[in-house]
Each structure stands twice: as C-alpha cells, then as structure tokens.
Amino acid sequence: MTVTVDQPWAKLLREGDEVTAALPLADHCLDVGAAMAMVIEAWRAPLEAGAGRALSAQDVARLCALAALHDVGKANRGFQARIDPAKPPVGHTAPVAALLNHSVLKRSAAAEILHALMRDWGARQHVAAVMAHHGKPLAAFHQRAMVDTGSWTALVDEWWEKAGDAPAARVVPVIEAVRARWPLAWEAGAALPDAPRFVALFAGLVTLADWIGSDARRLPVGAPHGDAREPLRVEQVRAAAAARGFLPLDTPACDFEQAFGFPPHGFQLEAAGDEFGAVALIEAETGSGKTEAALWRWLELRRRGQVDGLFFALPTRSAAVQLHARVDAMLKRVWGTDAPEAVLAVPGYLRAGDAVGQALPDYAVRWDEPGHNERERAPDARWAAERSLNFLAARVAVGTIDQALLGILPVKHALFRAGVLSRSLLVVDEVHASDSYMAGLLERLLVHHIAVGGHALLLSATLGAAARAGLLGGAVPPLAETEAQPYPALSGSDAALRAAAGAAGAAKQVAVEVAGLIDDPQAIAGRAIEAARAGASVLVVRNSVAGAVAVAQAVAARAPELAFAVESVPTLHHGRFARDDRQRLDEAVEQAFGKSRRARGRVLIGTQTLEQSLDLDADFLVTDLAPIDVLLQRIGRLHRHRREDRGAFAQARVLVLRPAARDLSVLLGKGGGGRHGLGSVYPNLVQLEATLRVLERSPEIVIPRDNRRLVERALHPDALAAIVAGDPAWHNHAAERAGGELASAEAARRIALDLSQPFRTLTFADVEEAVVTRLGARDLLIDLPDPIASPFGGAVTRVTIPAHMARGIGARDEPRVTGPATFEIGARRYGYDQWGVHALG
CATH class of the missing domain: 1.10.3210.30 (Hypothetical protein af1432)
Structure with missing residues (x-):
C-alpha cells in the first residue's frame, strides 16, 4: 500500500512502484x-x-x-x-x-x-x-x-x-x-x-x-x-x-609472555617506551620479533590512553593474510572470549577473526564461523570487514599499505579513511627506500596522522640513513658515521638511534655467489634443481612474473618431482591468482617452506610476494639482482629457523643473478623491457651497480653484523656519488635518476592531500585513476558469469586483473567465459592456469 507523504522525506522504501514507507x-x-x-x-x-x-x-x-x-x-x-x-x-x-x-x-x-x-x-x-x-x-x-x-x-x-x-x-x-x-x-x-x-x-x-x-x-x-x-x-x-567497536574497551592486565606465549627479548619491551615520540622505528633483521614488539607497543599505548585501534599495514596481500591469524590469536590471549576480532583488510576477502564471510546480493554478507554455530551477534558487528572502504574503521585490522595511503590521496572518501585511522596506531611493515613515490606518500600520511594525535611505528630490516632521515627528520650523517651506527636499532621522532637489546639473533653466515645467468631460465632452473637434489629447500625470487614463470616452467619440465606444487600440480607464487587459489598457495608454501617444513629438496619460485613478511625458511636462495635493501629482505628467508637437518647447506647460500655482460652501464638510457626489472622495477641503476660491487667484494656476509655496512655502502648518497664520479654515462644517469626520484617524491607531495590548508581550498582533481593505479588499488576485480576451472581443483568465479593488463577495458564491458579456463572482457582475452592469470593474443 502506498503511504501518504505529507512532509519532506529523506529515505523511502518501495515495493515495485509503490512507496511503502517514508522517513x-x-x-x-x-x-x-x-x-x-x-x-x-x-x-x-x-x-x-x-x-x-x-x-x-x-x-x-x-x-x-x-x-x-x-x-x-x-x-x-x-x-x-x-x-x-x-x-x-x-x-x-x-x-x-x-x-x-x-x-x-x-x-x-x-x-x-x-x-x-x-x-x-x-x-x-x-x-x-x-x-x-x-x-x-x-x-x-x-x-x-x-x-x-x-x-x-x-x-x-x-x-x-x-x-x-x-x-x-x-x-x-x-x-x-x-x-x-x-x-x-x-x-x-x-x-x-x-x-x-x-x-x-x-x-x-x-x-x-x-x-x-x-x-x-x-x-x-x-x-x-x-x-x-x-x-x-x-x-x-x-x-x-x-x-562496531566505537565504545571504550579496557586493555586487560597481562605480561608479554601471556600475550604471545613466549618470553620477550629486551628490545620488544623497550620499544614500547614513551620516549620515542609519535613515530617510532625498529630496525632489525627478518625473524627477530619485530611483529611482537609492534603488537606489544600497541597494547602499552592503549594502557596509557594514547591510542585505541590498530592498523597493521603490510606490503603484500599474502603477508597480510598470514599475519592476520597471528594478530587475532594475540587478541584472544589478551581479551579472552570478549576479544575484538581482527579484520583482514584485503579487498576480495571477507574475514573477521575466525569467521569467513560469503558475499550475497545487495551487498549483504553471510558469516560462517568454523567449528561451531554462529554466535548471536549484532547485524553490524562485522561492518568494517564487509567493504574495503570500511577497513580502517575497525578497532583492529591487518591489511595492505595501500588502504592507509588512500587516506591521503585525492580520491573519494579519503577524508573518511584518514579520519577513522586517526584513533589507531599505524604500523608499517617492511619499510624501505626503493620507491620514492611511495615514500613520499608515506611521509605525507605520517605528517597528517601525527598532527591529529595518531601514533605510528615503522618496521624495517634494511633502512638506510637517508631513508630514516626522511621519515623521522634530521640530516643524513656522513658514510663513515652511518656505517658505525648500531644495528639492530631503535629510534623515533623524539629519540636518537640506539642499539636494540636482544634483537640480534645468532650470527648467520651466508655464502654469496654472483653469476651472469639472469637471462637464462634453463640455467637458473638447473642450479635450483641441482641444489634441491642435494637436499636443499630452494627459493627462487625473480623481479618479474614473466621471469618467474619461465623458471617455474623449466623446473616443472625437467624435475616435476622437485617443483613446488599444489594438489600435485607444479606452480609458483605471485599475485595473479584467484583469491581462493592464493589461499591454497599460501598454505602450501607454509607447509613446504615454513617453520615446520619437512627436510627434503623442493624448489619454490615466485616474485616479490615471497620476499616480504612471509615466514619462509630456505637453504639456498636464487635471486635476481635488486637494490641491497631488497636483497637483504630476500636473504632473510635463508636459515630463518634453527634446524639440524640442513646437510650440505649448513651454511646459507645465495646466488645473485646479473646480466651475462657484467657492465651495467650498457643498460643506461635503454627501455625497461626484457631486463628482468633492472632499470624498470628498480629504476636506479646506480644503486644496482653499487649493490653489485658490494656483493662482488663480499663472498661471505654475516647477518646481522654486516647489515648496516652493506646498506650504507650501496645506498648512502656518498657511496652513490663515488660511483658516478669521473664517468659521464653514470653521471648523466645519476642526474636523471636524481631528477626522477625528486620528481617522484615531488609528484607524491603534489598529488597527496595537504590537509593543513583551509577546507574550502581543497579540490579532488581528476587524478584518481593514475594515483590509485600506481598503488595497485585499481586492479580489476572480475566476477565471472560462469565458473572456470581452477588448476588445483574446484571452480574459480572471481579473478583479479592487474591494472597494467586491464588497459582498454571499458567501465561497461562485461566478462564472458569462452572456455574451461579462458575469458574475455571487451577486446581483451585472458587465460587462467597453474601459472596464474595471463593475457592471450
């Protein structure tokens, strides 16, 4: 029945053409x-x-x-x-x-x-x-x-x-x-x-x-x-x-061991101190316990009334998915049955605590909790987990860094994102200096977050002095002085760098070999297979998906019994898999290369998704050349846990791949295609040359003793200046890169919102597509009209198309399934198999 509306209305309910209620x-x-x-x-x-x-x-x-x-x-x-x-x-x-x-x-x-x-x-x-x-x-x-x-x-x-x-x-x-x-x-x-x-x-x-x-x-x-x-x-x-978690929540009294199940290292307690200021920084090797230190700092800040929520920002979706369970377990140990649920802040996932959601029509979500019947919950209790826009409003969320950075870019609802984040401790994991644009955005986000009373904690295994100065303020000391600075270390916006007690694990000796094999997937596969047959767990990290796929296919063809597999199907690890298959990949990676892995030869190949935050333990690393801070991240996956069964690989080994021609100057001024990320993914060839020189002089390194020396000798401005001195080609490239990095940082500052300006001067210019694409947040999430086959069994109904592979797709183009494992959108055709999503034609 149509109701009579006799005053201004705000909202209506309809049944067909009839208005049944008016607010x-x-x-x-x-x-x-x-x-x-x-x-x-x-x-x-x-x-x-x-x-x-x-x-x-x-x-x-x-x-x-x-x-x-x-x-x-x-x-x-x-x-x-x-x-x-x-x-x-x-x-x-x-x-x-x-x-x-x-x-x-x-x-x-x-x-x-x-x-x-x-x-x-x-x-x-x-x-x-x-x-x-x-x-x-x-x-x-x-x-x-x-x-x-x-x-x-x-x-x-x-x-x-x-x-x-x-x-x-x-x-x-x-x-x-x-x-x-x-x-x-x-x-x-x-x-x-x-x-x-x-x-x-x-x-x-x-x-x-x-x-x-x-x-x-x-x-x-x-x-x-x-x-x-x-x-x-x-x-x-x-x-x-x-x-929705907006009312006050007391933090129960507990000690570190009650929260995490093991006693603390000294630095994990020290990092919770109040003397570091609004921005604190922990520099320590991978696996040292930075994550627990961050969570303990959050608990202590809550007890002091300085923050309420927590957003733990990681560089990759896989890392966020893996850490989510650890954070949720900590919440349960501290709060018991009344614990807030950690939201997994990764688009495409619906997860809050142990519960997994299923998307229904009209944006509804059905929540299923494994192992027991659904408890009686308010209809909006998991509101923050149900849409990516709401992630930062959760009391506790674990997600990707782009979700936080969208709060400082001129895109729709940026002010909402920045606003709700302001009550939280923002933890940024795996901070490094390889991307000037992202670093510029992070600096602008931190300025605003701190100005409205927020707190931040930065975690890094490989931060150089120049990057630290940019994030915390201050001048960059001379090279000799930075090499002598302590590592592992704590510092902050109000505290000078000091040694982090107990953060240094047992010394890890790593044998370093450099070989000109980066363009030869068969040779790379051969080295990996040889080590695996000797009993090693082998990790191959490449700078591009194409390079990773080429090696994975070579290993699968030559030694299928040694290839990493899911459901007996040889595959690899990167970001172009459907969500459910990514979850299966992550679980298989953890089983084969995690802390409790079986001691037998296996070759796992992937991209940067393997270098950051995942808890992997390998014996032999094969990696493309990359800046030293990135390489140290990758090397951190070697001998991560104590094991007595490494046999011939009792000493960790890394094989760094460079072009067959040692002279990197031949790459200067050339396009990025086909160079395995040298000059494209990692555009600063001076940094790559400095890294290569440091490694060639270091047939053996000791972690963490050498971390500071390696990072500063390959990234410090003085070290880079020494490379370009007297060589016009390198000098010109350095000048170009300096201008490019300055331009990237300036582009970030120019595009990012300056919320210190009066509100009525703010404009959201038409830059949304470019800035969001650069964050990786403009990837297309495609719901297929009919399922296609998963290479690992079952069906795939939703896939993600990376932004660079989605060019030319119109807003109104609808997907169409064209075969058991193929589909098209507009004029673009795609396949999906054990190697992930790939373009056809």
Whole structure:
C-alpha cells in the first residue's frame, strides 16, 4: 500500500512502484546528529589534537547540529520529486550552495538562519566539510564558488516558490528540530575550532555518522517517527557504536609472555617506551620479533590512553593474510572470549577473526564461523570487514599499505579513511627506500596522522640513513658515521638511534655467489634443481612474473618431482591468482617452506610476494639482482629457523643473478623491457651497480653484523656519488635518476592531500585513476558469469586483473567465459592456469 507523504522525506522504501514507507527528513537528520555524538566520543582525542584545544560541551553540540544538517538540501524541489522514480535525479548537497549564495534566495528565512549560524559559530569551513559527506569536497562550497558559479547556479530553480510550493520554507522546520535537540549549540559562546586538520577530520567523521544514522537495520525508514523515535534513536545509536567497536574497551592486565606465549627479548619491551615520540622505528633483521614488539607497543599505548585501534599495514596481500591469524590469536590471549576480532583488510576477502564471510546480493554478507554455530551477534558487528572502504574503521585490522595511503590521496572518501585511522596506531611493515613515490606518500600520511594525535611505528630490516632521515627528520650523517651506527636499532621522532637489546639473533653466515645467468631460465632452473637434489629447500625470487614463470616452467619440465606444487600440480607464487587459489598457495608454501617444513629438496619460485613478511625458511636462495635493501629482505628467508637437518647447506647460500655482460652501464638510457626489472622495477641503476660491487667484494656476509655496512655502502648518497664520479654515462644517469626520484617524491607531495590548508581550498582533481593505479588499488576485480576451472581443483568465479593488463577495458564491458579456463572482457582475452592469470593474443 502506498503511504501518504505529507512532509519532506529523506529515505523511502518501495515495493515495485509503490512507496511503502517514508522517513521524514527531520527524523533522519536527528538520527545522524545522534550518531555524530557517539562518533565524537570515540574520536575525541584526535579531534582535540587537530583542534589544538579541548572540545567544550558547546563545541560538541554544534558539531552534532552541523552533522544533523548534512541533508537539509533534500528539501529542494527536484529531490522531493524523486518520490516518482521516473523523475530525473537531483542531488541535495550542491543545492545548499545555491540557497546560500543566490542574491535572492540568501534572504530566505532558511538561508538567513544558516548564514547566522556560520557567522556566530565560525562555521563556514565546517559547513563545507559537512556537505562533503559523500566523499569529496564540493566545488559549490569552494572559496572561489562566488567567482566560478557554474557549480551551483543551475540548481537555483530547485528552490524557487512555484504554485504555492516553497522548498526553502521546508528547510526551516528541519533546522528548528535540530535546534530543539541541541539548544546549547545556539547559545552565545566561543567559535568552533577552525584549524584545517580539525575541519578535515570532522568532514571524514560526518561521513561515518551518516552511515551509522542511515543503517535501516537499526534506524528503520518506517515508524516510529517524530517524538516517538527518540528512545529508539538513543538506544540504537549506542548499540551500533558498541557493535562496531566505537565504545571504550579496557586493555586487560597481562605480561608479554601471556600475550604471545613466549618470553620477550629486551628490545620488544623497550620499544614500547614513551620516549620515542609519535613515530617510532625498529630496525632489525627478518625473524627477530619485530611483529611482537609492534603488537606489544600497541597494547602499552592503549594502557596509557594514547591510542585505541590498530592498523597493521603490510606490503603484500599474502603477508597480510598470514599475519592476520597471528594478530587475532594475540587478541584472544589478551581479551579472552570478549576479544575484538581482527579484520583482514584485503579487498576480495571477507574475514573477521575466525569467521569467513560469503558475499550475497545487495551487498549483504553471510558469516560462517568454523567449528561451531554462529554466535548471536549484532547485524553490524562485522561492518568494517564487509567493504574495503570500511577497513580502517575497525578497532583492529591487518591489511595492505595501500588502504592507509588512500587516506591521503585525492580520491573519494579519503577524508573518511584518514579520519577513522586517526584513533589507531599505524604500523608499517617492511619499510624501505626503493620507491620514492611511495615514500613520499608515506611521509605525507605520517605528517597528517601525527598532527591529529595518531601514533605510528615503522618496521624495517634494511633502512638506510637517508631513508630514516626522511621519515623521522634530521640530516643524513656522513658514510663513515652511518656505517658505525648500531644495528639492530631503535629510534623515533623524539629519540636518537640506539642499539636494540636482544634483537640480534645468532650470527648467520651466508655464502654469496654472483653469476651472469639472469637471462637464462634453463640455467637458473638447473642450479635450483641441482641444489634441491642435494637436499636443499630452494627459493627462487625473480623481479618479474614473466621471469618467474619461465623458471617455474623449466623446473616443472625437467624435475616435476622437485617443483613446488599444489594438489600435485607444479606452480609458483605471485599475485595473479584467484583469491581462493592464493589461499591454497599460501598454505602450501607454509607447509613446504615454513617453520615446520619437512627436510627434503623442493624448489619454490615466485616474485616479490615471497620476499616480504612471509615466514619462509630456505637453504639456498636464487635471486635476481635488486637494490641491497631488497636483497637483504630476500636473504632473510635463508636459515630463518634453527634446524639440524640442513646437510650440505649448513651454511646459507645465495646466488645473485646479473646480466651475462657484467657492465651495467650498457643498460643506461635503454627501455625497461626484457631486463628482468633492472632499470624498470628498480629504476636506479646506480644503486644496482653499487649493490653489485658490494656483493662482488663480499663472498661471505654475516647477518646481522654486516647489515648496516652493506646498506650504507650501496645506498648512502656518498657511496652513490663515488660511483658516478669521473664517468659521464653514470653521471648523466645519476642526474636523471636524481631528477626522477625528486620528481617522484615531488609528484607524491603534489598529488597527496595537504590537509593543513583551509577546507574550502581543497579540490579532488581528476587524478584518481593514475594515483590509485600506481598503488595497485585499481586492479580489476572480475566476477565471472560462469565458473572456470581452477588448476588445483574446484571452480574459480572471481579473478583479479592487474591494472597494467586491464588497459582498454571499458567501465561497461562485461566478462564472458569462452572456455574451461579462458575469458574475455571487451577486446581483451585472458587465460587462467597453474601459472596464474595471463593475457592471450
């Protein structure tokens, strides 16, 4: 039955063409204002840090009232006409600018009330922030909107009185309802804080409040309405905050061993100290216990009331998937049955704690918990895990670094991401200096995160002095001085570098061989097979997927019994597999190369997905040449755990692959194709030359004793300057790379949001595609209309196409399955087999 709608509505329920329920606009505004009150309490500390002062009760009332007024524009004629689905869509945010700016409309009662509010509260920037609640600052509220009027003048007609219909008059009762709910907001008092970072943070949190206040599972479109709705509103908004982890949660008393099941090393406790400042840094070799040190620091910061949440950011999806279970286990040991669930913040996955979700139509998710029946949970308890946009709002999440960096880029909902992250300790694992663009983005993110009261912890096995100075501030010491600096080490934005007690494991001697085999997959396969037949667990890490596939196919053809396999199918490890198959790959890798691996020969081949954060233990490493910090990451996968069964490989060994011609200068100025990442994936050939020279002089290295020396001699500015001196070709390349790296860092700074600027100057330029693609977040997630066969058994219904392989695919192109393991989208054709997704034709 169609209901009668006799007042401005905000939301409708339909059955076919009939409207079965309508939520009055005033009720929806009050719902969101009430949600804002809960959000402010959860994010009070960041808000006050951004404001530079404590928030008064009147400040809070005004912020709630402003959030409540987010949808007053829905009173416009065009929006209200949408009760008829055949009417054209008209928005509700930019029309508010027309009401406020037009020379006649601004004299309406509604506009005069809003102008007085902005004047008396000092809220012009805040109103612009509220109207950005759909994810981007609006041109209609930019400070140039009275000059560049095209963003709002076409909307003036939506407010004119016609045939007795006065849309602007409909705004007044909504404002009065908000005023009645928060009368303190309208009393005389000091202006709202207007520091730009505070306003930007407020903008992101208004989005969160809007989503809470719009959740029809708690706040229905149907009755009750009016005064009868207030008890429901109070109850359900608080219940929503509790379910989503926004209410205070005490940290139980426990010691390190209770939290992790083993006693601590000295540095793991020391790293939790308060003296490091808002940004702390742990430099220690792979496997030293940095992860536990990070988690313990989070627990101690929580006990001191300095943070609430945790976002653990890793470089790869595989690393995030693996670490998620460890973090969730720690939460259970500390909190017991009442533990918050760790959200796996990896797009394409639905996982919270032990529970795995299944996507259903209309964005619904069914959650299954292994081993027992689903416990009684609030419908929105796993809200943060159900959409990638919500990941950072989780109390605890483990995901990829791009999720955090999207909070500082001019892309939709960046302000929401940065806003909800502000209550958390941001842990960034595997920090290194090989990508100036990503380093520039991380620096900008840290500046904002710290400015609004956040804390960060950086973890690295291989950070050079120049990179450390960029992240923590300060000058780069001379080469001789940096070589003498302690390693492993602790430092921070407020603390100088010092030795990390107990972080150095037993000395690991590694035999280093350099060979000109990088272009010969058969020769590489031969060396790997030879070592595996001698009983070694062999890890082959290549700089490109194509290079990895070539070696994997050679090993599978020549020695299938030694090839890494899933369900007896030879394969390899990289990022171009379907999610379910990636999970099977990760599990098989852990079984074959993890801590409890069986002592027998096996060859595992992959790309950078194997070098970062995965807990692998190999005897022999074959790796393409890469910058020294990357190589040390890879070498960290050798002899990671104590074993007595390594036989002929009791000493760890690494074979570093270079071009057959030793002279890397022949690569200068040439294109990147076919060079196995030398000059493309790793564009700084001076760093590669420095790395090669260091390795050629070091037939044996000792980890961690030599880490600092190796990193500084291959990455320090003085070391690189020595290579280019007197050689015009190297000098020109170095100048080009210096300009390129400066340009990359500058591009990051230029593209990244500068939230120290007034809100009404912010614009989200048309750079979204480029910046998100560079983060790897623009990969296409394809739901196939029919399943294709998994090479490991079962079916694949969803695949990811890397952005660079998806060029030419249009937004409306639909996938079509063309064979048992092939599909096409638009003009692009793809295959999927034991070697992953690959382009055809």
